[in-house]
Amino acid sequence: MSLDLESVTDPATYVAEPGLKTVSIGELSFETGGYLPEVELAYETWGTLNANKSNAILIQHALTGDTHAASSEALPEAGWWENIIGSGKAIDTNKWFVMAVNMVGGCYGSTGPASLDEKQQAYGSKFPFVTIRDSVNAEAKLANILGIERFHAIIGGSMGGGRALEWAAMYPDRVNGVGVIACGGQSTAEQIAFAQTQVDAIRLDPNFKGGDYYDGPAPVHGLGIARQIAHINYRSEPELNARFGRAFQGNENPLESAVTSRTGRYQVESYLDYKAKDLAGRFDANSYVALTEALMSHDVGRHRGGQAAAVAGITATPFIVAVNSDRLYFPEQSYQLAADFGPHTPVHMIDSPIGHDGFLTDLHQVADAMITTLGL
Amino acid sequence: MSLDLESVTDPATYVAEPGLKTVSIGELSFETGGYLPEVELAYETWGTLNANKSNAILIQHALTGDTHAASSEALPEAGWWENIIGSGKAIDTNKWFVMAVNMVGGCYGSTGPASLDEKQQAYGSKFPFVTIRDSVNAEAKLANILGIERFHAIIGGSMGGGRALEWAAMYPDRVNGVGVIACGGQSTAEQIAFAQTQVDAIRLDPNFKGGDYYDGPAPVHGLGIARQIAHINYRSEPELNARFGRAFQGNENPLESAVTSRTGRYQVESYLDYKAKDLAGRFDANSYVALTEALMSHDVGRHRGGQAAAVAGITATPFIVAVNSDRLYFPEQSYQLAADFGPHTPVHMIDSPIGHDGFLTDLHQVADAMITTLGL
Numbered sequence: 001m002s003l004d005l006e007s008v009t010d011p012a013t014y015v016a017e018p019g020l021k022t023v024s025i026g027e028l029s030f031e032t033g034g035y036l037p038e039v040e041l042a043y044e045t046w047g048t049l050n051a052n053k054s055n056a057i058l059i060q061h062a063l064t065g066d067t068h069a070a071s072s073e074a075l076p077e078a079g080w081w082e083n084i085i086g087s088g089k090a091i092d093t094n095k096w097f098v099m100a101v102n103m104v105g106g107c108y109g110s111t112g113p114a115s116l117d118e119k120q121q122a123y124g125s126k127f128p129f130v131t132i133r134d135s136v137n138a139e140a141k142l143a144n145i146l147g148i149e150r151f152h153a154i155i156g157g158s159m160g161g162g163r164a165l166e167w168a169a170m171y172p173d174r175v176n177g178v179g180v181i182a183c184g185g186q187s188t189a190e191q192i193a194f195a196q197t198q199v200d201a202i203r204l205d206p207n208f209k210g211g212d213y214y215d216g217p218a219p220v221h222g223l224g225i226a227r228q229i230a231h232i233n234y235r236s237e238p239e240l241n242a243r244f245g246r247a248f249q250g251n252e253n254p255l256e257s258a259v260t261s262r263t264g265r266y267q268v269e270s271y272l273d274y275k276a277k278d279l280a281g282r283f284d285a286n287s288y289v290a291l292t293e294a295l296m297s298h299d300v301g302r303h304r305g306g307q308a309a310a311v312a313g314i315t316a317t318p319f320i321v322a323v324n325s326d327r328l329y330f331p332e333q334s335y336q337l338a339a340d341f342g343p344h345t346p347v348h349m350i351d352s353p354i355g356h357d358g359f360l361t362d363l364h365q366v367a368d369a370m371i372t373t374l375g376l
Numbered sequence: 377m378s379l380d381l382e383s384v385t386d387p388a389t390y391v392a393e394p395g396l397k398t399v400s401i402g403e404l405s406f407e408t409g410g411y412l413p414e415v416e417l418a419y420e421t422w423g424t425l426n427a428n429k430s431n432a433i434l435i436q437h438a439l440t441g442d443t444h445a446a447s448s449e450a451l452p453e454a455g456w457w458e459n460i461i462g463s464g465k466a467i468d469t470n471k472w473f474v475m476a477v478n479m480v481g482g483c484y485g486s487t488g489p490a491s492l493d494e495k496q497q498a499y500g501s502k503f504p505f506v507t508i509r510d511s512v513n514a515e516a517k518l519a520n521i522l523g524i525e526r527f528h529a530i531i532g533g534s535m536g537g538g539r540a541l542e543w544a545a546m547y548p549d550r551v552n553g554v555g556v557i558a559c560g561g562q563s564t565a566e567q568i569a570f571a572q573t574q575v576d577a578i579r580l581d582p583n584f585k586g587g588d589y590y591d592g593p594a595p596v597h598g599l600g601i602a603r604q605i606a607h608i609n610y611r612s613e614p615e616l617n618a619r620f621g622r623a624f625q626g627n628e629n630p631l632e633s634a635v636t637s638r639t640g641r642y643q644v645e646s647y648l649d650y651k652a653k654d655l656a657g658r659f660d661a662n663s664y665v666a667l668t669e670a671l672m673s674h675d676v677g678r679h680r681g682g683q684a685a686a687v688a689g690i691t692a693t694p695f696i697v698a699v700n701s702d703r704l705y706f707p708e709q710s711y712q713l714a715a716d717f718g719p720h721t722p723v724h725m726i727d728s729p730i731g732h733d734g735f736l737t738d739l740h741q742v743a744d745a746m747i748t749t750l751g752l
Contacts, residue, residue, distance in 0.1 A: 032631045105635075113635075129635045189616040189644040190608065196645045197577075197604045204597050206582045210637060221580050228573045229605060232566065237706065240565040246675055255408045255673055259481075259489075259505045259666045261586060266672075268565040269572045290635045296642075297631055299622055327703075330613065 020044060020067060020102075020109045025141035028104070034128020037118065041142045042109025043067055043101040044075065046085065047093035049148070056148045057091060057376075058139070059100040060156025060163040062360075063230075063291050064283055066108040067100040081157075083364040090367035091376060096152065103163070104138045105130040105290035113286030114214065125211035130290050131297040132159075136166045140174070153374045155179030155319070157359040158329065159291070162187075162298040165337075168316040169300050177374035178316040182323050182350075182359035184333025185307040185340065186299035191328065194233060195292050198226035202285050211286050223285040224276030226292075231275045233328040236355035244268035311340040319373040321366055323350045323358035396420060396443060396478075396485045401517035404480070410504020413494065417518045418485025419443055419477040420451065422461065423469035425524070432524045433467060433752075434515070435476040436532025436539040438736075439606075439667050440659055442484040443476040457533075459740040466743035467752060472528065479539070480514045481506040481666035489662030490590060501587035506666050507673040508535075512542045516550070529750045531555030531695070533735040534705065535667070538563075538674040541713075544692040545676050551692040553750040558699050558726075558735035560709030561683040561716065562675035567704065570609060571668050574602035578661050587662050599661040600652030602668075607651045609704040612731035620644035687716040695749040697742055699726045699734035 020042045028039040044067040049056060059069045059081065070085035070093075071078050084090040085098055102110040105127070113127035128134075143151070154175050156164035161183025168178040187195075205222030207213055232240070244267040248254060252264035265273070279288075301307035318341045322334035331347065338345040348366040352358030363370075370376065396418045404415040420443040425432060435445045435457065446461035446469075447454050460466040461474055478486040481503070489503035504510075519527070530551050532540035537559025544554040563571075581598030583589055608616070620643040624630060628640035641649070655664075677683035694717045698710035707723065714721040724742040728734030739746075746752065 034634075125634060125637060127635055129631065129638065131631065186622060188613070189620040189622065189642075190613045192622070192642045193604070193608045193616060193644050193648055196642075196648060197573075197601055197608070200597075200601050200604070201573075201577050201580065204577065204580050204601065211635075221576075225573055225576050225580065228569070228576070232569045232573070237564070237566045237703075240569060244565040246562055246565065246568070255505065255507065258410075258501060259503055259587075259662075259669050261501060262505065262669070266565075266568050266572075268569050272569055272572060286635075293635050293638070327613075 022109055023142060023145055025138055025145065028134070028138055028141075030128040030134045031131045032129045034130075036111065036128065039104055039111045039138060040109075040115075041101050041104065041111075041138060043099050043142065044069070044072065046070055046072055046098040047096050049097040049146075053148050054150070054152065055095065056097045056099065056151050058151050058154040058164075058167070059085065059091075059098060060154065060160030061100060061103070062156075062158035062160050063295055064279060064288070065160065066106075067102050069100045070098070080360055081363060084367055084370075090364065090371055091155075096376070101139050101142060103135045103291060103294070105135070105287060105294060107284035107287040112284065113211065113290060114284045122212075122214040124214060124286060127211075127286065127290060130294045132162050132166045132294055133170060135163055135294065136170050139167070140171060143174070150174050150176065153177040153179060153376070154316075155181065155374075156183070157181035157363070158183055158356065159295045159298070162295065165300050166298075168314045169304070169310050172313060172315045175316040177319060178314070179319040179321070179370065179374065180334075180337065181321040181363060182326055182329050182334075182356055184329055185311065185337045186301060187296045188333065192296050194229060195296050198229050199289050199292055201225040201229070202289055205285075208285065211289070213285075218280070219285045220280035223283065223288055224273075224280045226288060227276050227279040228272040231272060234356045236325040236327060236353060239325075239354045240268060244271060307337070308340045311337070314341070317373060318345055319348070319370055320345065321348045321350060321359070321363070323352055323356060323362075325353055325358065326356045328356040398485055399518060399521055401514055401521065404510070404514055404517075406504040406510045407507045408505045412487065412504065415480055415487045415514060416485075416491075417477050417480065417487075417514060419475050419518070420445070420448065422446055422448055422474040423472050425473040425522075429524050430526070430528065431471065431473050432527050433472045433474045434527050434530040434540075434543070435461065435467075435474060436530065436536030437476060437479065438532075438534035438536050439671055440655060440664070441536065442482075443478050445476045446474070456736055457739060460743055460746075466740065466747055467531075472752070477515050477518060479511045479667060479670070481511070481663060481670060483660035483663040488660065489587065489666060490660045498588075498590040500590060500662060503587075503662065503666060506670045508538050508542045508670055509546060511539055511670065512546050515543070516547060519550070526550045526552065529553040529555060529752070530692075531557065531750075532559070533557035533739070534559055534732065535671045535674070538671065541676050542674075544690045545680070545686050548689060548691040553695060554690070554692040555695040555697070555746065555750060556710075556713065557697040557739060558702055558705050558710075558732055560705055561687065561713045562677065563672045564709065568672050570605060571672050574605050575665050575668055577601040577605070578665055581661075584661065587665070589661075594656070595661045596656035599659065599664055600649075600656045602664060603652050603655040604648040607648060610732045612701040612703060612729060615701075615730045616644060620647060683713070684716045687713070690717070693749060694721055695724070695746055696721065697724045697726060697735070697739070699728055699732060699738075701729055701734065702732045704732040
């Protein structure tokens, strides 16, 4: 069990890609009391905003996602929803002006804990607590600047689903249709429990230093463990067992060494080490903590008399999707959300053996229903 | 997310209870190459061994379990299988001589990493890698010393189920019946994956020092996180959500503080903090690592041509039990094991909403079947 992160020499590779647009939305007061004198939001766009600005669709990324939902001329690499966004695809960029915003608190171009304050020092531990509602507030300011009064649709998966749902709840007059993919109306006890272990692992890393680590090595080990815990829940037990079983990694032997220092690994451990390294090399630990806390804050019913009452105030047409093997956002939670929208609200089911990550790989399965429901 | 372990002042409270029996089994060579010149095993007993020593039943504890399966005059506190072991109970101590042995590598009386070597120093990082088969070998030596040639039954839950199954595979002539409760024939990819995150969290604790921490503070934070990850999987998602939901703990507010240092907690976090503290105060981190590795080594088919071939060599009558809400040892794994025993081997199902831990709380549900199957 050797999480070798020595090759992660430059965790600062999570700086924004060139090609991103960045706009200052000015000051931002946060829901739980925080305040920043100036916040920038980074975003990507596809297609062209029409003259009366009525063809905008907002795509919301997940916890460690970014704005790169689809390829573009400026950024030709495939995006995470490449299957459904593009010319001639379900979300047709010949017809729609599509945009994706990096969430405030993140590390892909928008203001986050690694950003510099007025004294040119990283915010670190001084960064405010962020909620999903804060992210929506910030994005609404961006929409104002762009002159977009109303989105034809706001669609997101996992945490992005929570961000989309909150948009519809906070600004019912600004959202025609809302796509909530692999996400319920609130984060559950189990999600909070697993999140706790992840954040605690980051805090346990001696390099974390309470969040003020930017002048030293990054807490990549704690972040790596957090990612591993999370990633197990992004997949399904049968998939992990079918792919890896108890196989040993290459010539390594996990039964060979002294117990406290063994270096041989099972294949599934090597796989998770790769996932840990990958995230540690591209994501800021403080952003991971901030966005994880934001996701745990997700509760559309908070201060609105509960989920049913909150959903009753939503006027956008709902498009609700679950993955049948998801054991992080169980389909039951999507069914509950759909029921709160009304007795005839269907849950569109992605059939995938891989678990939660099916929302990334297989959303195209329900593309026809999405086009019909959201009028795309 | 504040794992306050300051109250855990004396992690050495995991020393053996008075009332335990301890016997030296002499030297022990371990499966993967380790060697100890002298190993002691601690055990408890209930009832009386008959003249021809034919009424012995061995009860096998789980990962962080101990020998205290039931109360006794010497140790009147209720045991973890109090429901089924005792005078007039399913495993009737008026009839049977029941014993439970602390596994080698553990910290409840048997030789483990915290034990002293010949130089009177704790083994720590020098403690050998332990497999389930090593534990069976050690216990067979103890049985030899006690003159027990054959057990009427060996019964265990979770890791104890693996220990029982290995007994039946290694010593078919010494086991009449084998009870494998909430455990399959091998540890799966997902179990290995979650175990990796737990062991890595312990290793990340600055107090761990590669396993040689006995002259300083114990790595209670890492151990606590490990326990929390494990414990979430010992329960079920619906149970956690029904018990805790998104409720805040007392007057605490998890949305209130700065993101990297928040102290307010959700109720489910407080619950897991309690579980972490409880284990950190009673269990040695090195033993947790050693026994976790042993559990991950569990594979009855290893070097025996696979699980089906290994099970074909078992002559003991199988008694196989699963918990219908278990998502750590899925019932499917018990069904596979039963199928390998033969087409008419039933899986007895505990009906419980709480998940894996149902094997501790509700084994009495299948007591009648156990009595019939194992001839108790």
